[in-house]
Amino acid sequence: MPEPATPPDYWNGRYAKRADGMQASEIRELLKLLARTNVTSLAGGIPDPALFPxxxxxxxxxxxxxxxxxxxxxxxxxxxxxxxxxxxxxxxxxxxxxxxxxxxxxxxxxxxxxxxxxxxxxxxxxxxxxxxxxxxxxxxxxxxxxxxxxxxxxxxxxxxxxxxxxxxxxxxxxxxxxxxxxxxxxxxxxxxxxxxxxxxxxxxxxxxxxxxxxxxxxxxxxxxxxxxxxxxxxxxxxxxxxxxxxxxxxxxxxxxxxxxxxxxxxxxxxxxxxxxxxxxxxxxxxxxxxxxxAYDKQISLSIVHYRRRRDAMLAALARHMPSGVTWTEPQGGMFIWLTLPSGMDGGSLLRDALDEGIAFVPGGAFFANGGGANTIRLNFSLPSPAQIEAAVPVLARLVRRGS
Known part of the structure; x- marks a missing residue:
């Protein structure tokens, strides 16, 4: 006589309580999507592999x-x-x-x-x-x-x-x-x-x-x-x-x-x-x-490379984003943070953007105690200046449509 099959929900009641706090990363889930679709990623904070020594x-x-x-x-x-x-x-x-x-x-x-x-x-x-x-x-x-x-x-x-x-x-x-x-x-x-x-x-x-x-x-x-x-x-x-x-x-x-x-x-x-x-x-x-x-040389190469992409994204945002949208102007790193008009939802905007072949990270996941629904994170280290120039006007059009 075969043993009875394990029920589909067998594991749910057996994890330690702390496992309740383990949630999937929105960024990691987005990266899975990007690996199999033709999407311009403004999402993950990923170094440009062209720089790897x-x-x-x-x-x-x-x-x-x-x-x-x-x-x-x-x-x-x-x-x-x-x-x-x-x-x-x-x-x-x-x-x-x-x-x-x-x-x-x-x-x-x-x-x-x-x-x-x-x-x-x-x-x-x-x-x-x-x-x-x-x-x-x-x-x-x-x-x-x-x-x-x-x-x-x-x-x-x-x-x-x-x-x-x-x-x-x-x-x-x-x-x-x-x-x-x-x-x-x-x-x-x-x-x-x-x-x-x-x-x-x-x-x-x-x-x-x-x-x-x-x-x-x-x-x-x-x-x-x-x-x-x-x-x-x-x-x-x-x-x-x-x-x-x-x-x-x-x-x-x-x-x-x-x-x-x-x-x-x-x-x-x-x-x-x-x-x-x-x-x-x-x-x-x-x-x-x-x-x-190579460490010091790589720092110098990275600064020149990523500064150009940051400048391309800031210039594109200034040209195309409608009034009511604000953003940070970082002196380094890999990210720009957008605050959308009040009432807009970054998650909804992402769904529309994915239909246009563009990805970013909605901001709400970065708030420990909730909030940030009308914010998004853009990454400039991975997309090329040409990809940035093409993607930002599309994103701006979607913002205007949703505001």
Missing amino acids: VDEFRTAQDELLSDPESAGAALQYSPTEGFEPLRRWIAARMGSLGVPCDVENIAITSGSQQALDLLGKLFIGPGDKVLTQAPTYLGALQTFNAYEASYDEFGDPLPPAGAGQARVAFAYVVPDFANPTGESLSREAREQLLALTRDLDVPLVEDAAYQALRFDGAPIPSCLALDIEAVSDIERSRVIYCGSFSKILSPGFRIGWICGAKDLVRKVVLAKQGTDLHTPTLNQMVMHRVAER
């Missing part, structure tokens, strides 16, 4: 795998905290950005997305508050939701930490050319945020994925650098810096890092051991060689 990656990998000793190391298990020469390179890079630190202040992660997940695992308990910008990075909200976070937004009246109040786990910020708005925090705003975290006695998670992509204006010190100025030593800082090679060298290698106090880094390493043991060794060793040889 393919020859440098090929050379580095061939060098490593052609030597028996380095090949054996590259294909073997390795320490959870990461390949030490790569960590030393990152520590030196952080030093050049005003963050004196050493190799023990660095842990390698599988992209900065894993860094956010590890920090969520370490700090967020069910119902704990995370302080965020509104809007903020959707991938961070997805990660923190899985640990049952709740949210307060910067600028809201924030309750003091104490009895009867939800515990504040940490504050989270993308200070440079933020995903999704493209905006940056001024030095004064960063110092105010640091003062807030000191008053609340909570860590600040600084997501610096776009920090190197500055097109215009003077660089602003990172929150970690400013905090070290105030407290004199990274070991006394509350700031946890999350960096990434994805936007400059390659997202496919999945190499990011955490920089912070040594006690914090040791705890991150313990959390990572139970997750994936270590980031792929070959990827780390290849990335180290490519970073040594």
Whole structure:
């Protein structure tokens, strides 16, 4: 007698409660659509693959795998905290950005997305508050939701930490050319945020994925650098810096890092051991060689390349968008944020735009506590200037029709 078939809804009642917070990313779902249809994507924050230093990656990998000793190391298990020469390179890079630190202040992660997940695992308990910008990075909200976070937004009246109040786990910020708005925090705003975290006695998670992509204006010190100025030593800082090679060298290698106090880094390493043991060794060793040889050159190439596309999108928006539409004018990064006329819905506009072969990301998903229905995020790093020039007038026509 065969066993009875598993009912279709068998799994629904068996997940842990925290799984309720795991929702599909609108961006990832859009990318699936774009892979199989002829659509001009103004959606995902994706580097232009024409910029990838393919020859440098090929050379580095061939060098490593052609030597028996380095090949054996590259294909073997390795320490959870990461390949030490790569960590030393990152520590030196952080030093050049005003963050004196050493190799023990660095842990390698599988992209900065894993860094956010590890920090969520370490700090967020069910119902704990995370302080965020509104809007903020959707991938961070997805990660923190899985640990049952709740949210307060910067600028809201924030309750003091104490009895009867939800515990504040940490504050989270993308200070440079933020995903999704493209905006940056001024030095004064960063110092105010640091003062807030000191008053609340909570860590600040600084997501610096776009920090190197500055097109215009003077660089602003990172929150970690400013905090070290105030407290004199990274070991006394509350700031946890999350960096990434994805936007400059390659997202496919999945190499990011955490920089912070040594006690914090040791705890991150313990959390990572139970997750994936270590980031792929070959990827780390290849990335180290490519970073040594090509990182600064790639930053320069990327700035010139993406500035031209940003300028093309801003010029097209200025020529074609009707009155009542406003947008940010970022000094770097990959994104422009549009606010549509009151009453318009970004999700409805997306459905109409897809019929015309254009995709973007509706803004509502970037708000932890709701709102933003009349906003959208546009990406300028992947589409060519010609694609931007063709797509923006169509989008403007749809806005006029819907307003």
